[in-house]
Amino acid sequence: MRHLARLLARPEVGALAAAFVIFGFFLLVAPSFRSWASFCTVLYQSSTIGIVAVGVGLLMIGGEFDLSAGVITISAGLVNSMFCWYFGVNLWAGALLSLLFCLLVGFLNGWLVTRTGIPSFLITLGTFFVLQGANLGVTKLVTGSVSSRDISAIDGYGSLQRIFASSSTLGSATVWITVLWWVLFVGLAAWTSRRTRIGNWIYAVGGSAASARAVGVPVTRTKIGLFMTVSFLGWFVGMHSLYRFNTLQAGNGVGNEFLYIIAAVVGGTLLTGGFGNALGSAIGAFIFGTTSLGIVYAGWDPNWFKAFLGVMLLLAVLVNTYVKRLATSSAGFSRSVSPEGEPT
Structure with missing residues (x-):
């Protein structure tokens, strides 16, 4: 009974069950979904x-939000492409400049949140509008349109394309390198959150920043680091988009920030902070990929996808609240349980 309670108290258990149910459902209703190629496409989308x-x-485990995470992926690609196209320099220089730009945005988000006490929702909402406007305005100023120029002929394109947007054939399917990077980042985040002092700090500041500060946790550095991590990963996806398609539309990326949040919440992360894990976020993203493509393979109206996201978010919040209560109550008859459902 104690082992079952600890298992059910893990934040990703509900998402894992939902992933099996949803994947099995589309296997039944969509024949074209049953191929290896379709599964690899789902993995890429995820x-x-x-x-x-x-x-x-x-970041949400640490008690904060970042609403600029969607548009910064486009900002990252635009900085790289337009700088190199306009000045005629190697794309590696532009990629480094883009990385520094994204890290600066993340640093400013974290610094403003910790120094002003203004909720991160408002700070990053302001960043969202600044980046969205700059993406459109600067791109039109430099290129005369709302899309960047084709960069495939600029020096450095081949090596960067292999890192961020290459693919290989495995049987009858195409496997994109982003799937491998995704697994690597999930593994690194899971190890950091469970096996390092930084992971303890993240859960501590999300549970109670004041209490964490009282016991010596560097709350400011931890939160700034989390915002910079989001910006770094946004830069990474921006590089993939740029080097896969060679050009970007400046108005894209809007709305993706909600998909990231939904993936985390569906994966067991509480909106109030201090509870969740990286594996749960990965499962939430897999549910997103399964549903978005499953609806297409089933031949349904894709507009229903947004309705599904809303239902999944509501159900996830209810399930996560129950799991948190279960994790708390299970400590009453057994050993205490950490935010990841592991004995402490």
Whole structure:
């Protein structure tokens, strides 16, 4: 009974059960969904959301939000492409400049949140509008349109494309490198949150920043680091988008921030902070990929996807609240349980 309670108290258990049910459902209703190629496509779709969702999930565990996580992926690609196209320099220089830009945005978000006490929802909402406007305004100023120029002929394109947007054939399917990067980032985040002092700090500041500060946790550095992690992963996805399609639309990325948050919440992360894990966020992203493509393979109206997201978010909040109560109550008859459902 104690082992069952500890298992059910893990934040990702509900999401894992939902993933099996949803995947099995589309296997039944959509014949074209049953191929290896379709499964790899689902993994690719999941990875493009899941990479950033890993950072967003950790940030939410730390008690904060980042509503600029969607548009910064486009900002990252635009800085790289337009700088190199306009000045005629190697794309590696632009990629480094883009990385520094994204890390600066993350630092400013974290610094403003910790120094002003203004909720991160409002700070990053302001960043969202600044980046969205700059993406459109600067792109039109430089290129004369709302899309960047084709960069495939600029030096450095081949090596960067292999890192961020290459693919290989495995049987009858195409496997994109983002899937491998996604697994790596999830594994790194899971190890950090469970096996390192930084992971303890993240859960501590999300549970109670004041209490964490009282016992010596560097709350300011931890939160700034989490915001910078989200920006770094946003930069990574932005590089993938740029080097897969060679050009970007400046108005894209809007709304993706909610997909990252939904993936984390569906994966067991509480909106109030202090509870969740990286594996849960990955499962939430997989549910997103399964549903978004399953609806298409089933031949249904894709507009129903947004309705599904709303239902999943509501159900996830209810399930997560119950799991949190179960985790708390299970400590009463057995050993205490950590935010990840592990004995402490």
